[in-house]
Amino acid sequence: MSPSPSMAWTSKRALISRHSHFSGVSPFSELVEATLSADRLCVFDESSPAAIYYTSGTTGLPKAVIHTHASLTRATSDQIRQISISSNDRTLIMFPVCYLIGFGSQILTFHSCGATCILLRYFEPQLALKAIQAYRPTKAYGFPKMYNDLVNYPEAGQYDLAR
Numbered sequence: 001m002s003p004s005p006s007m008a009w010t011s012k013r014a015l016i017s018r019h020s021h022f023s024g025v026s027p028f029s030e031l032v033e034a035t036l037s038a039d040r041l042c043v044f045d046e047s048s049p050a051a052i053y054y055t056s057g058t059t060g061l062p063k064a065v066i067h068t069h070a071s072l073t074r075a076t077s078d079q080i081r082q083i084s085i086s087s088n089d090r091t092l093i094m095f096p097v098c099y100l101i102g103f104g105s106q107i108l109t110f111h112s113c114g115a116t117c118i119l120l121r122y123f124e125p126q127l128a129l130k131a132i133q134a135y136r137p138t139k140a141y142g143f144p145k146m147y148n149d150l151v152n153y154p155e156a157g158q159y160d161l162a163r
Helices: 028-033 069-083 100-113 125-135 144-151
Strands: 013-015 025-027 049-054 064-068 090-093 116-119
Touching (some): 013 028, 025 028, 116 125
Antiparallel strands (some): 049 064
């Protein structure tokens, strides 16, 4: 479904900090404080595109995959059910959120349940171990190499990782 013809699209640049260092850039707080009237909101149906992710290209060139609101909703609810995610859970996000596993499988899914997301700026074994010790995640997703890096980190034994 297309945005309403009355929707006035504007392009505004904003930054959380240092906005004054750049011409034409506003503080992010102005965007947060802005109130949209109901007649300016876009209405999308479940078949509308919601996100575009790219495959890794393991069987060829990377390809763009368009996810609809319905596909993300279905994947989110399936994962919540299959993995038994609840509002009591905490997930450690070790993947970039530009990847479907970081955003779709963790942020969307865990936030949908009211669970907590612990976001690492980037994966590095020491940072992950510190976050595990501090926040005690109940669920974490990783590639085998990430788990191997955590287990074989030279100082891994110095961290209290018990639940």
